[in-house]
Amino acid sequence: MTESQAMADEFDTMAKWTADAVESLGPDHAVPAGCRGSGSPAALEWLAERLGLRSGLTLLDSGAGVGGPAELAARQFGVAPVLAEPMVDACRASARLFSRPVVIASGERLPFAAHSFDAAWSLGVLCTVEDQDGLLSELRRVVRPRGAIGLLVFLRAVPRLPTQPEGNHFPSSDELAALLDRAGLAVCEQAALADFAAAPEEWQTAVNRVDTVIEQRHGHDPRWQTAQEQQQLIGSLIKDELVQGTLVSAVATS
Numbered sequence: 367m368t369e370s371q372a373m374a375d376e377f378d379t380m381a382k383w384t385a386d387a388v389e390s391l392g393p394d395h396a397v398p399a400g401c402r403g404s405g406s407p408a409a410l411e412w413l414a415e416r417l418g419l420r421s422g423l424t425l426l427d428s429g430a431g432v433g434g435p436a437e438l439a440a441r442q443f444g445v446a447p448v449l450a451e452p453m454v455d456a457c458r459a460s461a462r463l464f465s466r467p468v469v470i471a472s473g474e475r476l477p478f479a480a481h482s483f484d485a486a487w488s489l490g491v492l493c494t495v496e497d498q499d500g501l502l503s504e505l506r507r508v509v510r511p512r513g514a515i516g517l518l519v520f521l522r523a524v525p526r527l528p529t530q531p532e533g534n535h536f537p538s539s540d541e542l543a544a545l546l547d548r549a550g551l552a553v554c555e556q557a558a559l560a561d562f563a564a565a566p567e568e569w570q571t572a573v574n575r576v577d578t579v580i581e582q583r584h585g586h587d588p589r590w591q592t593a594q595e596q597q598q599l600i601g602s603l604i605k606d607e608l609v610q611g612t613l614v615s616a617v618a619t620s
């Protein structure tokens with residue numbers, strides 16, 4: 367199993383299966399099922415408020431996945447989101463579920479002119495990227511001067527992890543500070559993901575129903591098994607507090 371195949375199973379194939387399952391179950395499942403890896407709605411709302419998201423503003427979501435967080439920001443805060451995501455089937459899944467503009471692009475090479483967006487966020491993406499400096503400097507480049515940038519980063523809380531999902535490179539807290547500094551980004555506020563309320567029951571029920579349909583349809587498929595293993599690994603690292611989610615709102619320093 368190569369690193370890129372494991373990532374494709376987790377982020378591309380699963381995205382397509384998620385969209386298929388949501389289409390069977392109904393549109394009220396779309397946002398919860400499309401917010402995989404981005405924490406609770408309370409955490410997303412906190413970040414959206416810190417970034418000052420509101421009607422009339424544009425928001426780039428870099429590494430948007432299935433598109434749930436961007437959709438939540440659009441529905442609850444009125445922003446116009448644009449999604450960028452390197453996995454083709456994830457782009458197709460978000461287009462099917464939410465019909466928002468989406469481009470196939472890596473966060474390290476965004477196909478947008480400088481200062482194209484009022485704000486940008488990238489949720490649960492930094493640790494899946496080798497060129498972490500590149501991802502952050504691109505976010506800074508495409509956001510207007512003094513525009514807000516939001517991150518959800520999973521940090522390594524110990525010097526060495528016993529194991530980690532394929533393709534993940536969790537920075538330490540000090541490494542994140544150095545990355546932000548090199549990108550010319552100043553932290554405005556930071557919060558621990560663990561401190562936010564869990565998702566409400568109806569949200570979790572929707573996620574569980576989608577998961578059940580996917581397992582019934584694809585549980586025999588090795589790609590489903592790989593995706594499960596990847597998700598269980600990160601889940602157990604978080605549960606054991608070896609990896610901790612942190613939300614960051616930042617602005618360019620100049």
Ligand SMILES: C[S@@+](CC[C@H](N)C(=O)[O-])C[C@H]1O[C@@H](n2cnc3c(N)ncnc32)[C@H](O)[C@@H]1O
Pocket residue numbers: 377378400401402403404405428429430431432433434435450451452453456471472473474488489490491494495
């Ligand atoms: C844990 S998921 C989070 C998805 C989404 N942001 C969310 O919170 O629901 C990580 C996402 O990062 C994407 N990704 C992987 N490498 C990337 C890169 N180089 N640039 C941008 N996104 C990338 C994956 O395809 C996946 O959709």
